[in-house]
Amino acid sequence: MAQQRSLLAAVLLFLVALTAAAAEGDAPFVVAHKRVALSRPVPGVERLAVTLDLYNQGSATAYDVSLNDDSWPQEAFELVSGSTSKIVEKLDPGSTASHSFVLETKVQGRFQGSPAVIKYRVPTKAALQEAYSTPVLPFDILADRPPQKKFELAKRLVGKFGPLASVVSFVGAFIYLVASPSKSGAAKGSKKRR
Template sequence: MAKPLIFTTLLSLLLLLITTALASSDSPFIVAHKKASLNRLKSGAERVSVSVDIYNQGSSTAYDVSLSDESWPQDLFDIVSGNTSKSWERLDAGGVISHSFELEAKTKGMFNGAPAVITFRIPTKAALQEAYSTPILPLDVLADRPPEKKLEWVKRLLAKYGSLMSVLSIVVLFVYLVATPGKSGGAKGGKKKR
């Protein structure tokens, strides 16, 4: 799982570097990054949290910025909170805007989401401009996962506080040994020497 994450991060950084180099003209240059994560609920349902960050890497303001992410079919997902589309009046040069929403999965299986579409207006051009977000990694929705073991929380506590508990145990044992009178010393005092 770490390799796709590293690949996506490197791809995003490369895209950001290329777009920065290309954005030297006097116009807005929109770069968008789309992220999705799965959250399993105790009821067995699974929710998908989606966020899209939109960056203006250009040197001028983009107007009438609009985000549309229609890659979530209604027969597979229900919208729980937020909307899959949003509009803003403007995005200044060097600015960032974010949008997020949450969906609940209806069916089990692999899902590959398409990039979100961002449209914006440049004052010097009549036609709307389009930009696309990065795609998301495939999501294994409602996948069978092994149940969490009952003593898993004990392992986490021991991993987190195990060394502290060891030191405290040694200190308590030392204090107990120092504060408790020895039994063998009293037995020797009662014997007479011959």
């Protein structure tokens, strides 16, 4: 009798754990990626185009998704267009949402942005769930950059492998000419057979 009770208790505990795991698997999983693109419209002015991409990789819908990116200090950056926060009504499983804004730099120096904060509501839980975006890697603002040499890599590759490429192409063309039958010889051969 005691063995049956312990077996029944073990089975009951297993079923409770299984349903808890199944309920936990049926939840939204929000992943956010933050990226920054630098541009210089005029010398001495640098703009940052910040884009935040949200992905719901879970199996349930996330509701009232609020995105807040307050990692840009006002003494170093000025908001040119857009806003640093956004609210999405719902984010279905497998769907994406994107938010962009543009900042202009005020000071020169090195900056590393912290992750944006994403809060969303899950119908099965009372508390708001929280997720973080990827952080921005350190970058230099208004740094003196050497002029870009756009064709430097191509010049090096042509200088290094150019003669080899030309020899290989000549050998390949020669083999093709020798191995392929000539059209005039094939036409003469067919006339002789008639």
